[in-house]
Amino acid sequence: MKILVAVKRVVDHNVRIRVRPDGTGVETTGVRMSMNPFCKHAVEAAVQLAEKGQASEVVIVSIGPKQSNDVILTALAMGAHRGILVETDAALETLTIAKLLAKVTEEEQPDLILLGKQAVDDDSNHVGQMLAALTNRPQATFASEILVKGSELEVTREVDYGRETVAVPLPAVVTADLRLNTPRNAALPMVMKARSKPLAVRPATEFGIDLAPRLVVEKISPPAERVAGKTVGSVADLAAAIAAEVNEMEAL
Amino acid sequence: MSVLLLADHDKGELSPATARLVAAASQLGPVDLLVVAENPDNIAAAAAQIAGVRIVQVVKAAETAESITNSLESLAQRYQSVSASASSVGKDVIPRLAAKLDIQPVTDVVEILGPNRFTRPIYAGNALETLTDPQPKHLLTFRASAFRPAASGNAAPVENLDLSVNSAARFLAAHRTESDTPDLATAQIVIGGGVSVGSAEGFQLIEKLGKTLGAAVGATRAAVDAGYAPNDWQIGQTGKIIAPDLYIAIGISGALQHLAGIQGAKKIFAINTDAEAPLVKIADVALIGDLFEIVPQLIAELEKHGLKR
Numbered sequence: 001m002k003i004l005v006a007v008k009r010v011v012d013h014n015v016r017i018r019v020r021p022d023g024t025g026v027e028t029t030g031v032r033m034s035m036n037p038f039c040k041h042a043v044e045a046a047v048q049l050a051e052k053g054q055a056s057e058v059v060i061v062s063i064g065p066k067q068s069n070d071v072i073l074t075a076l077a078m079g080a081h082r083g084i085l086v087e088t089d090a091a092l093e094t095l096t097i098a099k100l101l102a103k104v105t106e107e108e109q110p111d112l113i114l115l116g117k118q119a120v121d122d123d124s125n126h127v128g129q130m131l132a133a134l135t136n137r138p139q140a141t142f143a144s145e146i147l148v149k150g151s152e153l154e155v156t157r158e159v160d161y162g163r164e165t166v167a168v169p170l171p172a173v174v175t176a177d178l179r180l181n182t183p184r185n186a187a188l189p190m191v192m193k194a195r196s197k198p199l200a201v202r203p204a205t206e207f208g209i210d211l212a213p214r215l216v217v218e219k220i221s222p223p224a225e226r227v228a229g230k231t232v233g234s235v236a237d238l239a240a241a242i243a244a245e246v247n248e249m250e251a252l
Numbered sequence: 253m254s255v256l257l258l259a260d261h262d263k264g265e266l267s268p269a270t271a272r273l274v275a276a277a278s279q280l281g282p283v284d285l286l287v288v289a290e291n292p293d294n295i296a297a298a299a300a301q302i303a304g305v306r307i308v309q310v311v312k313a314a315e316t317a318e319s320i321t322n323s324l325e326s327l328a329q330r331y332q333s334v335s336a337s338a339s340s341v342g343k344d345v346i347p348r349l350a351a352k353l354d355i356q357p358v359t360d361v362v363e364i365l366g367p368n369r370f371t372r373p374i375y376a377g378n379a380l381e382t383l384t385d386p387q388p389k390h391l392l393t394f395r396a397s398a399f400r401p402a403a404s405g406n407a408a409p410v411e412n413l414d415l416s417v418n419s420a421a422r423f424l425a426a427h428r429t430e431s432d433t434p435d436l437a438t439a440q441i442v443i444g445g446g447v448s449v450g451s452a453e454g455f456q457l458i459e460k461l462g463k464t465l466g467a468a469v470g471a472t473r474a475a476v477d478a479g480y481a482p483n484d485w486q487i488g489q490t491g492k493i494i495a496p497d498l499y500i501a502i503g504i505s506g507a508l509q510h511l512a513g514i515q516g517a518k519k520i521f522a523i524n525t526d527a528e529a530p531l532v533k534i535a536d537v538a539l540i541g542d543l544f545e546i547v548p549q550l551i552a553e554l555e556k557h558g559l560k561r
C-alpha cells in the first residue's frame with residue numbers, strides 16, 4: 001500500500017496569535033511556525049503502517065511557501081520516504097488546495113491519503129472531504145483508530161455522539177484526529193537523514209488549476225474581550241452567585 | 253432564494269439543534285429540510301413542527317458521508333443555499349458536496365450579516381473573519397449554539413423521496429456514551445471538569461453537581477485523553493463548541509484550545525486552586541480552592557437553595 005500524507009505549515013499551536021490592528025489578518029511575521037498538530041498524527045499513522053509492513057511507501061506533500069520545506073523535513077525525519085513541495089506564496093482556499101492535492105493524487109496513485117482533520121489556523125476542516133469527492137473515493141474523517149483488513153480499512157471515528165466504526169474500501173481518504181496516536185519526536189540522526197531524502201519542489205502554477213480565491217475576506221477582527229470578574233470567598237457565596245444566575249435564566 | 257437544510261438527528265430523534273439551524277437558515281430565505289436516516293419517520297414528524305419550515309423531504313438511507321452527500325446533491329440544483337449544522341455530520345458532508353458542486357463553502361458561520369455576508373471564527377476563536385461569498389450558490393454550516401431556536405407549532409408537509417443513493421463506505425458499529433445529561437451543544441448550563449478531577453469516579457462528582465443544576469457535563473482534552481471522561485464530552489477547538497448561559501469550569505487551566513469552545517458562554521464561573529490560571533482570569537466569578545472540598549459542599553449548598561430545574 002502506498003500512502004500520501006498532506007501536511008500544512010501553520011502558526012505553532014502554543015502561540016497566542018494577534019490580530020493585526022488594520023483588520024487585514026493575523027500577525028504571522030516573526031511568529032513560530034510548525035507542522036499542524038493534526039497533520040503530525042496523520043504522518044505518525046502512515047509511518048506506523050509502514051513499520052508494520054502494511055505500507056510500502058509514504059509520500060509527503062505540502063502546499064505553501066518555500067519555508068514549508070521545514071514541515072516536510074519534519075515528516076521525513078519521522079520516517080516518511082520522500083516529499084513534494086507544491087510551492088506558492090499565495091493564500092489558497094481549501095477548494096484550491098484540494099484540487100492541487102487531487103492533481104498530485106493523479107500522479108502518485110496512492111491507495112490511502114491521510115490528512116489532518118483540520119488545520120489549527122483556519123480551522124476549516126474541509127480539505128480531506130473535498131479531496132475524497134474530487135478523487136471519487138470514500139472518506140473516513142476524524143479517525144481515532146485505523147485497522148487494515150485486506151483491501152479495506154476499518155476506521156473508528158470521533159463523532160458527536162461518541163465513536164463509530166466504518167469500513168472503507170481502498171483507495172480511500174482518512175483524516176486524523178488527536179487520539180489516533182502519539183506522534184514521535186524524531187531523533188537527531190533521523191533529522192540528519194531526512195535531509196538526504198528526495199524532496200521535489202513544484203510551482204503551484206504548473207498544475208493548471210485556477211488559484212484565485214472565490215470568497216472576499218473583508219476583515220479579520222479580534223473577538224469581544226471578556227470583562228474581568230470577581231473572586232468570591234466561600235462556597236456559600238459561589239452557590240448564591242449560581243442561584244442568582246439560574247433565577248435570571250429564561251426558561252427555554 | 254430558498255435554502256435546503258440538512259436536519260440534525262441522533263438515535264432516531266430530531267436533535268434540539270435543528271430548531272436553531274432553521275432560525276439561522278431562515279435569515280437567508282424559506283427553508284426546506286432534508287432528513288436522511290435509516291428510520292426517518294419520527295425525525296421528519298418532529299421536524300415538520302418547527303416554525304418557518306416549508307417542507308420536510310425524506311430520504312431513507314444509510315447515514316454515511318457519501319449517502320448523505322449524494323442525497324443533498326440530487327436536490328441542490330433547486331436551491332440557492334445548501335446548509336447543515338457545524339456538527340460531526342455537517343462537517344463531514346458539506347465540504348464533500350461543495351467540491352462536487354465546485355463551490356468554496358463557508359463553514360462554522362456564527363453570524364449572518366446579509367444574504368451573502370457571514371462571520372466565522374478562525375484560530376480557535378481568537379479571531380473572527382468577516383467575508384462575502386459572491387458565488388452563485390452558497391454552501392454553509394452554522395454553529396447551532398450561536399442562534400436562538402425557532403418556535404414550534406408548524407405542520408409542514410412531509411414528502412418521501414424515492415432516491416437510491418450508494419455508498420462505498422459501510423457503517424459497522426456505534427459506540428455510545430450512555431448518559432442522561434442534557435445535550436452539551438445546546439444546554440443552558442454546562443459543568444466542565446479538567447484533568448485534575450483525577451479519575452472517572454471523580455467525574456461522577458462533577459455529574460452529580462450537573463444533576464443538581466440540570467446541567468450538561470463536559471471535559472477538557474486532557475481529562476478525555478486520561479480516560480476520565482468520554483470523547484464526546486470534550487469541549488474546545490477539536491471538541492464541542494458550547495454557548496450556555498452559565499459555564500462552570502472545575503479544575504480547568506484554560507488553555508487556548510479549551511477557551512475556543514467556551515467563548516459563546518454568557519457567564520463563566522471557575523473553581524481552581526490556582527488564582528493565576530487563565531480561566532480564573534477570564535471568569536466572571538471564581539472561587540480559589542480544592543475542587544474535592546468545594547464541589548461536595550457546593551452540591552449541599554445548592555440543594556439548600558432548592559434549585560429544581
Ligand SMILES: Cc1cc2nc3c(=O)[nH]c(=O)nc-3n(C[C@H](O)[C@H](O)[C@H](O)COP(=O)(O)OP(=O)(O)OC[C@H]3O[C@@H](n4cnc5c(N)ncnc54)[C@H](O)[C@@H]3O)c2cc1C
Nearest residue numbers: 006063091093094115116118119122123124125126127213
Ligand atoms: C483571502 C484569503 C485570506 C487568507 N488569509 C489567511 C491567513 O491570514 N492566514 C493563513 O494561514 N491562511 C490564510 N488563507 C489561506 C486559507 O484560508 C487556508 O490556508 C486554506 O483555506 C486551508 O484551510 P485549512 O488549513 O483550514 O484547511 P483544513 O481543511 O482545516 O485542513 C485539513 C487538512 O488538509 C491538509 N491541508 C490543508 N492545507 C494544506 C496545504 N497547504 N498543504 C498540504 N496539506 C494541506 C492538511 O492535512 C490539513 O490537516 C487565506 C486565504 C484567502 C483566500
Ligand SMILES: Cc1cc2nc3c(=O)[nH]c(=O)nc-3n(C[C@H](O)[C@H](O)[C@H](O)COP(=O)(O)OP(=O)(O)OC[C@H]3O[C@@H](n4cnc5c(N)ncnc54)[C@H](O)[C@@H]3O)c2cc1C
Nearest residue numbers: 446447448472473474488489490503505509510525526543
Ligand atoms: C491541536 C490541539 C487541540 C486541542 N484541543 C483541545 C480541545 O478541544 N479541548 C481541550 O480542552 N483541550 C484541547 N487541547 C489541549 C489543551 O492545550 C490543554 O492541554 C487542555 O485543555 C488542558 O486541560 P486541563 O485544563 O484539564 O489540564 P491542565 O492544563 O493540566 O490544568 C489543570 C488545572 O487544574 C487546577 N487544579 C489542580 N488541582 C486542583 C484541585 N484539587 N482543585 C481545583 N483545581 C485544581 C490547576 O491549577 C490547573 O489550572 C488541544 C491541544 C492541541 C495541541
